[in-house]
Amino acid sequence: MLSFVEGRMVVGCVPCHARRMDEQHPHEVDLEITGIAHGGVSVARLDGRVVFVTDTLPGERVRARLSDTSKRSFWRADTVEVIEASPHRTAHVWAEAGIDRDPSERAGGAEFGHIALTHQRALKAEVLTDSLARFAGLRRDVEVLGVEDDDATDGTGWRTRVRAHVDADGVVGPFASRSHRVIPVAGYPLAVPAAAALIPSRLAPGTAEWVDVVAPSAGEPVVLTGSGRTPHGGAGIVERVGDREFRLDASGFWQVHRNAAAVLSSAVASAVASDGRFDPAAANHDLYGGVGLLAAALAGVGGASTRVTSVESSATATEFASENLADWIGARAETARVDRYLDGLARTASPRERERLRAATIVLDPPRQGAGAAVVDRLLELRPQTLVYVACDPVALSRDLGRLLAGGYELGGLTGYDLFPHTHHVEAVAVLHRG
Numbered sequence: 001m002l003s004f005v006e007g008r009m010v011v012g013c014v015p016c017h018a019r020r021m022d023e024q025h026p027h028e029v030d031l032e033i034t035g036i037a038h039g040g041v042s043v044a045r046l047d048g049r050v051v052f053v054t055d056t057l058p059g060e061r062v063r064a065r066l067s068d069t070s071k072r073s074f075w076r077a078d079t080v081e082v083i084e085a086s087p088h089r090t091a092h093v094w095a096e097a098g099i100d101r102d103p104s105e106r107a108g109g110a111e112f113g114h115i116a117l118t119h120q121r122a123l124k125a126e127v128l129t130d131s132l133a134r135f136a137g138l139r140r141d142v143e144v145l146g147v148e149d150d151d152a153t154d155g156t157g158w159r160t161r162v163r164a165h166v167d168a169d170g171v172v173g174p175f176a177s178r179s180h181r182v183i184p185v186a187g188y189p190l191a192v193p194a195a196a197a198l199i200p201s202r203l204a205p206g207t208a209e210w211v212d213v214v215a216p217s218a219g220e221p222v223v224l225t226g227s228g229r230t231p232h233g234g235a236g237i238v239e240r241v242g243d244r245e246f247r248l249d250a251s252g253f254w255q256v257h258r259n260a261a262a263v264l265s266s267a268v269a270s271a272v273a274s275d276g277r278f279d280p281a282a283a284n285h286d287l288y289g290g291v292g293l294l295a296a297a298l299a300g301v302g303g304a305s306t307r308v309t310s311v312e313s314s315a316t317a318t319e320f321a322s323e324n325l326a327d328w329i330g331a332r333a334e335t336a337r338v339d340r341y342l343d344g345l346a347r348t349a350s351p352r353e354r355e356r357l358r359a360a361t362i363v364l365d366p367p368r369q370g371a372g373a374a375v376v377d378r379l380l381e382l383r384p385q386t387l388v389y390v391a392c393d394p395v396a397l398s399r400d401l402g403r404l405l406a407g408g409y410e411l412g413g414l415t416g417y418d419l420f421p422h423t424h425h426v427e428a429v430a431v432l433h434r435g
């Protein structure tokens with residue numbers, strides 16, 4: 001059974017037994033966990049009301065402390081004791097995030113760290129499948145594939161970008177979940193060892209609000225500090241994907257998992273190569289292109305003269321994209337917001353250019369909020385023959401897919417990739433063809 005509560009999808013929400021605790025612990029309740037929700041929390045019911053519960057998983061009975069009862073339609077709670085454990089529960093991968101600590105003292109950012117890795121993927125697949133049903137009206141079972149090396153390391157040591165925060169006393173650590181409280185930690189098990197080794201435990205108070213450690217695949221790791229959104233300084237780095245090199249600024253966007261750039265490049269390239277429709281001379285695009293990673297994957301399929309335009313809102317990233325795509329004479333990079341860029345195309349493209357757009361493959365890899373209705377509607381107007389949608393949010397992807405399917409596109413392949421082990425995040429690649 002599915003229901004939807006204040007923007008959140010609830011999966012398998014069957015009414016269950018819940019018992020209020022004794023008067024000494026008026027905010028603690030026993031809950032039966034019946035489903036998984038988007039966002040890394042599980043679902044229970046208390047007197048008919050949905051409760052989103054942290055640090056548990058479907059099939060468990062837990063004692064939980066209510067943390068937010070301000071909303072009428074749902075409450076929030078944190079597990080404080082497991083009464084009946086799921087067979088998929090494991091010791092938390094990050095000691096400082098375990099339920100033996102008070103919820104306010106638990107490190108955030110590893111909200112699936114108490115679940116066996118293969119079962120994390122099954123839960124992510126369930127969230128993806130149910131998002132598609134709910135927001136795209138699509139019945140499709142989706143598989144979430146693990147990245148091979150992660151099984152050998154039990155999902156640790158993959159994060160090449162780590163942000164730690166600095167409190168007023170100079171203590172450095174992750175925030176506790178849904179809080180700005182810095183939690184001191186002894187280590188960062190999700191980080192690649194080269195990055196974990198460089199995160200300081202303290203800084204001089206007042207010198208910075210955050211520390212980023214970036215461990216690129218080529219060259220030495222870089223430590224950046226900053227306040228607000230601004231880094232104190234910058235640094236050029238190189239990332240290697242197969243035999244290609246990409247230059248970028250250390251503070252700019254790059255895929256976080258050490259294998260993500262290779263996995264997504266190869267997913268895009270094989271989707272495009274396998275259907276035999278890719279036309280190198282068409283007006284191919286890489287929207288939300290960053291420093292040109294997926295434009296290069298397209299051009300790798302089409303060969304030296306492939307025509308592809310990368311569109312990216314950051315001018316710095318676009319400059320690097322121009323440099324990174326210089327091997328392909330038909331490749332170029334533009335600084336623009338995708339919605340405005342597509343508006344411009346729809347207004348000014350010549351009949352010949354419109355034909356080339358209709359023959360095109362367009363890759364889009366938007367940020368977490370998805371491409372959104374305005375961009376999707378422009379794509380429906382321009383009607384490229386193939387769309388490859390790379391997504392990091394199942395609900396945003398499903399909303400955009402629903403609109404594309406209603407507009408006459410047909411869904412080909414759709415695969416999930418577990419590029420964020422021990423967190424609730426999941427990446428997906430969907431291929432659509434003009435119907």
Ligand SMILES: C[S@@+](CC[C@H](N)C(=O)[O-])C[C@H]1O[C@@H](n2cnc3c(N)ncnc32)[C@H](O)[C@@H]1O
Nearest residue numbers: 253288289290293312313336337338365366367
């Ligand atoms: C998820 S990243 C993908 C980057 C690239 N495809 C990659 O894999 O390295 C999204 C990119 O979109 C850019 N971006 C965000 N909003 C945008 C917008 N409205 N128009 C154009 N680019 C945008 C961000 O700066 C970021 O580089």
